[in-house]
Amino acid sequence: MADADGRIVLVNREIERMFGYGREELLGQPIEMLVPMRSRGAHPGFRGEFLRDPRARSMGAGRDLYGVRKDGVEVPVEIGLTPVPTESGVFVLGAVVDITTRRRHEDEQRALTEQLRQAQKLEAVGTLAGGIAHDFNNLLGGILGYAELISFASAPGSPTRRDADEILAIAARGRSLVERILTFSRRQEARRQPMELNGVVTEIHQLLRASLPADIELVVRVPHALPRVMADGTSVHQILMNLAMNSAHAMPRGGRLEIAAQPLYVRDSVARANPGLREGAYVSLEVRDSGTGMPEETKRRAFEPFFTTKATGEGTGLGLAMVHGIMRDHQGAVLLESELGHGTVVRCLFPTIESEESGAGQIELIDAPEGRGQLVLLVDDEPSLLEVGRRRLERLGYRVRSAPSPQQALALLDDPDFDPDLLITDFSMPIMSGVELATRVTATRKELPVILLTGFIDDIAETILASAGIHQVLRKPVTISELATACAHELARKPAQ
Ligand SMILES: Nc1ncnc2c1ncn2[C@@H]1O[C@H](COP(=O)(O)OP(=O)(O)OP(=O)(O)O)[C@@H](O)[C@H]1O
Ligand SMILES: [Mg+2]
Incomplete structure (x- = not known):
């Protein structure tokens, strides 16, 4: 409640919570302190208007209203105003509703x-x-x-x-x-059969190597084994050729073209945001380029048949429409990520065939090891998890040195002859956290990639992770395929020696 001069005379708990101020910080202050800076100037005028004709109504009808918290964050609100006449003049009772959640749903x-x-x-x-x-x-x-x-x-x-x-x-x-x-x-069911995508990727690799201009660097990343998918080889071929051609066109002055295939588990949260996707195991076929990227408008329309930004005769605008159609026929999906000036990634997600051992589409098992004997330093204060972690990593083809505490990890690393390729550490450990450990380690071993394992509730700011040299965070419980993917990914970042 505010008095006729706009000074706050009464607040309840909810206002304290919503705006982050204590009661004593609010009482006696001008109500404008809760109004965002850009509207502050006009606000006393609105108050004057209200008092000239005091009757219950909602504030700022038709406008989006915001309050500003003590920490500067703006909260979308709805405000109902009610005049309260008293012997010492008119007071204004404002009922403020935080509509953040509703806005987000909308x-x-x-x-x-x-x-x-x-x-x-x-x-x-x-x-x-x-x-x-x-x-x-x-x-x-x-x-x-x-x-x-x-x-x-x-x-x-x-x-x-x-x-x-x-x-x-x-x-x-x-x-x-x-x-x-x-x-x-037209939906084509016909020639689909169980297959691994590695074969097609390798074929395309040879074809592209011969046909791409020399100033485009071609990189192909496929694991030895991939979960099988139901696919038509010719269609997959077409997809890759179309995507690679698009990428090549987007790099008229050369660049880097990367084709990769990897297992991917789509969580429900991701599935809900992408029509055509369901929670489950997929193989992701990815074409990534360092080309021009797309402006928003192009990105929105890229999959439309006949949409092209190319000159007449140079593009029919059917490439991505075809990729989309093929993926729809495969009960999969295409995800497009592109930023103007920063290149493009197109991911084609093929659902994996549910095998009997893996149950509800979950890929827990990767047939062949991904590692090639690289040395992993594994740190966890929980002995059972340390043991499970070691065995999983060994099954994936890595050598493992485990340390039951950050202190022991640091002691190992004191030896200049001990040269691990990757550090995997738990976050929450007594005395020293995984982030602190990473910070200490990467201070001297800058190239050492780090994977941080966190519990469900740990929420660590991006900036803190970055300054500790951590690029990969896995939430526990971690499946073996997530672990395999993360390791392969992090090791690929490490410059070859
Ligand atoms: N890798 C990419 N980088 C930047 N822009 C792209 C990329 N891929 C597609 N685009 C944009 O999306 C548009 C549509 O692509 P699509 O492959 O459907 O048609 P096209 O390449 O123009 O013609 P076509 O493939 O039939 O020869 C392109 O014209 C281009 O503007
Ligand atoms: Mg094209």
Whole structure:
């Protein structure tokens, strides 16, 4: 409650909690202290208006209102105002409701609606294009047939023969265009079979190495073994060629193109934000480039059939639409990450085949070891976890040195001949935390990658992690595939010696 001069005379617990001030810090202060700086100037005017016509109403009707907390953070609020006449003048009672959660739900709802709209649009354009392509294909059949007849009927080398052959060549180009359109508009179940994606990636590697310009560095990362997926090899081939071509186009002055395949577990939280995804185990096929990246508008429309930013004749705008269609047929999804000036990553997620041992789609087991005998220093104060960790890492093909405390890890590291390739440490340990340990270690061994294991509730600020040299945090319980992926990823960061 505030008096006629706008000084706070009464607050309850909820206001203290919402704004982060203690009661004594608020009482007697101008109510403007709770108003964001940009609206502060106008606020006394609004108060004056209210007092000239004091009746219960909501504040700032039609505008988004914010309060500002003691720590400077703004809170979206709704405020109801009620005049309270007393012998010593009119007081104003303000009921403030924090609507942060509601706002967030509204934002999520909007994002989902937008995604649905996009999906429906793709579907509609796909159906339309598919229908046209189908009819057009029949016309092309006629054109090809008659051109062939003319070609056969005319003397070899004659002008008629040449013209007819020209028609044949053009019609053949038309047919391959129609085929591309049909690929994304028609669901093809046919030729899918259980396969590992490594094979196709290796094939593509050779093909691309020969065809990419020399100033594009090609890197291919695939583990020895991957969980199997139901896929059609030719389609996967098409996906990779299209993505690689897009990347090459986005790097006219050279750059780095990386193709990788890795197992990936999609958590429910991620699945809910991406239509077409379900919680479960996937193999992610990724094409990453250091090219131009995409502006927002392009990113939003990239999967639309016929959307292209390329000059006429250079792009038909079907590449990503096709990738999208193929992934939909594979019950998978495509995720696009791109930032203008910072390159692009396209991830194609293929659901893995549920094998009997692994139960509900969970990949706990990776067939072949990922490691090649690299030395891991493992630190955990819990003996049983230390033992389990050591055995898992050894199964993945690493050598392991375990330390039951940060102090013992530091003692090991005092020996200059002890040269681990990776440090994996628990976060919460008595006397010294995993972050402190990492900070001490990376101060002298800057190149040593660190993986931090944290409990469910530990929430460590990004900046603290970065200054400790930690780039990878795994939340316990960690599955063996997460561990395998994290190790491989971190070791790949370490410069080769
Ligand atoms: N790796 C990438 N980096 C930057 N922009 C990209 C990348 N991939 C796609 N794009 C943008 O998305 C648009 C659509 O891509 P898509 O592959 O569907 O069509 P296209 O490459 O233009 O034509 P087509 O693949 O049919 O020859 C491109 O025109 C380009 O603007
Ligand atoms: Mg393309």
